[in-house]
Amino acid sequence: MYTADFAYARAGSLAGALELLAAAQARGEDVKLLAGGQSLLPMMKLRLAAPETLIDIGGVGELKGVTGGPAEGAEGAKTVIGALTTYRELERDPMITATFPAMADALAVLADSQVRARGTIGGCIAHADPASDLPAVLLALDATVTIAGGHGTREALLDDFLTGIYSTDLADDEIITAITVPAAPPGQAYEKFPQPASHLPLAGACAAVEIKDGTICRAGVAVTGVASRPYRPRDTERILASAPLTPSLLASAAAQAGGAEQGGDVRPLSDQHASGPYRLHLAEIMTLRALQRAVERASGNSSGKAGER
Amino acid sequence: MPASTGPAERDVAVTVTVNGEPRRERVPARTLLVHFLREQLGLTGTHVGCDTTQCGACTVAMDGVAVKSCTVLAAQADGHEVTTIEGIGDAEGLHPVQRAFWAEHGLQCGYCTPGMIMAVRQLLADNPDPGDDEIRRGLAGNICRCTGYQNIVAAARAAATMLQES
Numbered sequence: 259m260y261t262a263d264f265a266y267a268r269a270g271s272l273a274g275a276l277e278l279l280a281a282a283q284a285r286g287e288d289v290k291l292l293a294g295g296q297s298l299l300p301m302m303k304l305r306l307a308a309p310e311t312l313i314d315i316g317g318v319g320e321l322k323g324v325t326g327g328p329a330e331g332a333e334g335a336k337t338v339i340g341a342l343t344t345y346r347e348l349e350r351d352p353m354i355t356a357t358f359p360a361m362a363d364a365l366a367v368l369a370d371s372q373v374r375a376r377g378t379i380g381g382c383i384a385h386a387d388p389a390s391d392l393p394a395v396l397l398a399l400d401a402t403v404t405i406a407g408g409h410g411t412r413e414a415l416l417d418d419f420l421t422g423i424y425s426t427d428l429a430d431d432e433i434i435t436a437i438t439v440p441a442a443p444p445g446q447a448y449e450k451f452p453q454p455a456s457h458l459p460l461a462g463a464c465a466a467v468e469i470k471d472g473t474i475c476r477a478g479v480a481v482t483g484v485a486s487r488p489y490r491p492r493d494t495e496r497i498l499a500s501a502p503l504t505p506s507l508l509a510s511a512a513a514q515a516g517g518a519e520q521g522g523d524v525r526p527l528s529d530q531h532a533s534g535p536y537r538l539h540l541a542e543i544m545t546l547r548a549l550q551r552a553v554e555r556a557s558g559n560s561s562g563k564a565g566e567r
Numbered sequence: 568m569p570a571s572t573g574p575a576e577r578d579v580a581v582t583v584t585v586n587g588e589p590r591r592e593r594v595p596a597r598t599l600l601v602h603f604l605r606e607q608l609g610l611t612g613t614h615v616g617c618d619t620t621q622c623g624a625c626t627v628a629m630d631g632v633a634v635k636s637c638t639v640l641a642a643q644a645d646g647h648e649v650t651t652i653e654g655i656g657d658a659e660g661l662h663p664v665q666r667a668f669w670a671e672h673g674l675q676c677g678y679c680t681p682g683m684i685m686a687v688r689q690l691l692a693d694n695p696d697p698g699d700d701e702i703r704r705g706l707a708g709n710i711c712r713c714t715g716y717q718n719i720v721a722a723a724r725a726a727a728t729m730l731q732e733s
Contacts, residue, residue: 259618265575266596266642282575292643299599299638300620311575312596316643346632370708371689372626372635455621457707 261302293381341380397480407432443468445556459483461540512546586654603641623709633689652681673722675713
């Protein structure tokens with residue numbers, strides 16, 4: 259399969275990429291940025307996307323790599339992940355897998371080895387597939403997105419940045435440059451129920467909990483694959499922090515995972531792979547499993563080892 | 568890689584070091600790496616299976632890491648090194664992973680085999696002594712439509728032993 263014809267330009271730097279982007283837009287061209295290409299190229303081959311111009315930012319070194327994190331500073335340091343950092347680089351980064359066990363969980367079950375070698379974290383966020391794994395983890399961990407554009411740089415909460423199916427708040431002249439993850443508690447986990455052919459989650463859930471004196475004092479939960487975008491089930495989070503931690507508290511919190519998105523009911527996706535009610539059921543089960551494993555890890559129980567199922 | 572390039576072009580000059588040899592061709596920008604290898608260079612050992620990033624028949628190593636060449640533009644490989652199945656061994660001197668597939672009957676029709684071998688090569692580079700579960704997870708990106716997975720896993724295990732002994 260061939261993509262539709264397009265013109266190709268390669269950026270050597272972020273400034274160069276912004277210039278190419280502005281110039282293509284000034285000419286009125288339909289333009290797309292190419293990072294690893296693991297989502298965009300398949301869409302172009304199926305002619306679901308047919309940009310006139312592709313700007314290849316894959317070689318922009320300044321957008322690659324991980325900085326910060328606990329290894330480089332005091333406790334509480336943020337971790338900054340360059341947008342062009344690949345899944346493979348993340349899964350092989352001992353600081354990342356030790357600091358963010360939920361990210362290690364997701365990376366171990368995400369796509370396949372060859373795709374992880376090229377797919378990038380920034381590309382994943384920009385693509386905004388409603389059924390991608392990593393955004394759930396980043397959402398539960400309160401990640402922010404750094405965006406460069408013609409008018410300077412801005413920072414957005416990932417929760418505000420994701421707007422719908424394949425849609426984000428990224429303007430036409432902007433490029434995602436980094437994802438920043440604040441310091442996170444060790445009690446975190448990601449669980450998914452994959453569609454067997456695509457490996458994408460029919461439902462996936464990430465939970466991050468901090469426990470003090472037998473009560474969850476901080477809870478971040480996010481669900482993916484179920485609605486038009488990954489979301490935080492706020493009622494689940496509220497219930498978790500409302501009473502002493504017991505197995506039944508986890509169950510009643512998980513039961514709300516399909517129930518409340520920013521105050522309203524989740525409108526579940528429905529397709530040939532799974533009906534809406536089935537997705538909501540899976541959301542509850544995956545949330546419960548993620549919570550159970552997150553609590554195990556918060557208690558220092560090694561049976562919650564990353565990547566095992 | 569140039570610091571920045573001029574205006575966007577519909578045809579691009581691509582130089583890829585394939586199996587150790589620099590190859591320069593001018594191709595339409597939309598040319599996929601797998602077509603560049605098969606049609607421009609005549610290296611037909613790399614197969615096109617599903618053509619949708621699922622089956623792994625087109626797996627090659629780019630800068631030493633296994634990728635799916637149906638989902639990489641030839642232009643993205645410009646300035647990089649690519650190793651195909653033709654580059655890892657030949658009839659007189661098979662690569663240990665190739666010998667293991669032969670010895671364990673790790674193929675039936677053989678269509679997925681070049682990609683399987685390139686993927687096993689990557690798996691064993693990352694994890695020299697994998698268990699069966701790790702082998703199956705490591706080969707999640709490769710499909711054998713004959714469903715000959717038992718012997719493919721056995722071949723990967725045998726290759727691990729051969730590589731460790733060599």
